[in-house]
Amino acid sequence: MNVGESAMAFTSKQRNLFPEGLSSFPSEYTKSSLGATSSTQSYCTAPASSTGSIISASIAIATRKRKPRYRDHGRVSTWIEGMRAASPPRVAILKTATCSGARKVLPDTQYNEWVAKHPSALATFESMMEAAKGKQMVLFLDYDGTLSPIVEDPDQAYMSEAMRAAVKEVAMNIPTAIISGRGRDKVYEFVQLAEIFYAGSHGMDIMGPAEACNGLKADGLKSKDEKGNEVVFFQPATEFLVMIDELKGNSFNFWRGKQILLDGNWQLLAEEVEFVIKQYPKLHVTQGRKVLEVRPTIHWDKGKAVEFLLKAFGLANPHNLLPVYIGDDQTDEDAFSVLNKEHIGYGILVSSAAKATGAAYSLKSPSEVMEFLHCLVRWRSKF
Ligand SMILES: O=P(O)(O)OC[C@H]1O[C@H](O[C@H]2O[C@H](CO)[C@@H](O)[C@H](O)[C@H]2O)[C@H](O)[C@@H](O)[C@@H]1O
Numbered sequence: 534m535n536v537g538e539s540a541m542a543f544t545s546k547q548r549n550l551f552p553e554g555l556s557s558f559p560s561e562y563t564k565s566s567l568g569a570t571s572s573t574q575s576y577c578t579a580p581a582s583s584t585g586s587i588i589s590a591s592i593a594i595a596t597r598k599r600k601p602r603y604r605d606h607g608r609v610s611t612w613i614e615g616m617r618a619a620s621p622p623r624v625a626i627l628k629t630a631t632c633s634g635a636r637k638v639l640p641d642t643q644y645n646e647w648v649a650k651h652p653s654a655l656a657t658f659e660s661m662m663e664a665a666k667g668k669q670m671v672l673f674l675d676y677d678g679t680l681s682p683i684v685e686d687p688d689q690a691y692m693s694e695a696m697r698a699a700v701k702e703v704a705m706n707i708p709t710a711i712i713s714g715r716g717r718d719k720v721y722e723f724v725q726l727a728e729i730f731y732a733g734s735h736g737m738d739i740m741g742p743a744e745a746c747n748g749l750k751a752d753g754l755k756s757k758d759e760k761g762n763e764v765v766f767f768q769p770a771t772e773f774l775v776m777i778d779e780l781k782g783n784s785f786n787f788w789r790g791k792q793i794l795l796d797g798n799w800q801l802l803a804e805e806v807e808f809v810i811k812q813y814p815k816l817h818v819t820q821g822r823k824v825l826e827v828r829p830t831i832h833w834d835k836g837k838a839v840e841f842l843l844k845a846f847g848l849a850n851p852h853n854l855l856p857v858y859i860g861d862d863q864t865d866e867d868a869f870s871v872l873n874k875e876h877i878g879y880g881i882l883v884s885s886a887a888k889a890t891g892a893a894y895s896l897k898s899p900s901e902v903m904e905f906l907h908c909l910v911r912w913r914s915k916f
Contacts, residue, residue: 615820647887675860736838
């Protein structure tokens with residue numbers, strides 16, 4: 534596909550994300566109160582090292598001859614720095630911690646200093662749960678890097694059967710939602726559990742099992758998922774499809790698939806995104822692990838999704854509530870901030886390297902996340 538110098542390809546599922554007539558959110562989450570000027574409700578993600586399956590649009594930039602043109606090099610450098618900061622090299626994991634507290638010391642002083650400030654949620658599990666007694670726990674899980682290991686090809690980011698079983702088991706005991714930057718349908722395709730809530734597009738596109746939605750304090754649209762399960766949709770930004778159409782017909786030369794961009798092409802990637810984004814003042818760019826995301830200028834992020842879901846669950850009383858949020862990426866920081874702001878719950882960063890974070894606790898890898906989920910189930914079964 535080629536429109537001028539570039540064009541954009543969207544997945545065929547894009548439209549399905551936002552069926553007509555959806556969206557009935559609590560009034561404080563309506564468009565006007567979101568501070569939206571205009572936007573898409575999907576984000577376009579340009580992976581730096583590989584192409585990817587995205588929320589509703591997967592983008593990789595084609596290598597091609599380019600005409601010289603004006604660029605904001607300041608913005609480009611800022612984005613690349615942001616991506617690098619969000620993509621720290623991995624530290625070898627010598628031993629997995631357990632909830633009994635056993636843990637082998639890593640020979641990485643910087644990491645050790647960091648983990649002293651953000652203790653392992655496994656090593657400190659017992660004391661964390663002391664504070665949870667008598668409270669309603671709600672579990673929020675990121676997908677990539679949390680439930681599935683980070684891999685080069687975003688379409689291959691499968692979760693293991695063991696992890697699926699762990700999530701299923703925990704969801705039977707604790708209300709559970711996956712909040713992802715990916716499209717909801719893609720996350721559902723990976724996870725394949727009907728028992729949980731899915732919040733795709735950083736939470737702008739939420740689907741939950743109808744059964745679990747009966748007592749919800751938010752109205753959604755009842756429907757069925759691909760497997761025929763009764764579900765309810767909550768989608769706050771259906772009206773922003775217009776911009777997606779505009780982008781589709783306009784600017785990039787993207788294709789979805791296996792076009793691999795090597796790390797050395799981050800500069801090219803950022804330059805291309807910058808060239809397009811300046812034509813869309815209502816979109817902005819954020820950086821993640823080897824990824825640039827083109828997002829609508831709408832006050833909505835994973836933190837907003839957490840706030841929405843807590844309200845929807847009728848769990849707004851912080852005294853009775855213990856949200857636990859586990860995530861690995863920059864975008865998860867918005868959710869950690871909400872917990873910190875409300876002084877509730879536990880933010881847990883998944884990282885094997887020292888990293889600036891608002892999360893109080895840490896886990897080193899998806900394997901440790903799975904162990905933590907097992908610990909939660911064992912702990913919950915005592916009550
Ligand atoms: O919010 P998440 O569920 O963590 O999704 C964030 C992004 O995840 C995907 O990209 C990341 O994982 C890929 C697969 O391991 C990896 O190749 C890429 O470098 C990571 O940035 C996904 O492709 C993005 O659309 C999500 O925004």
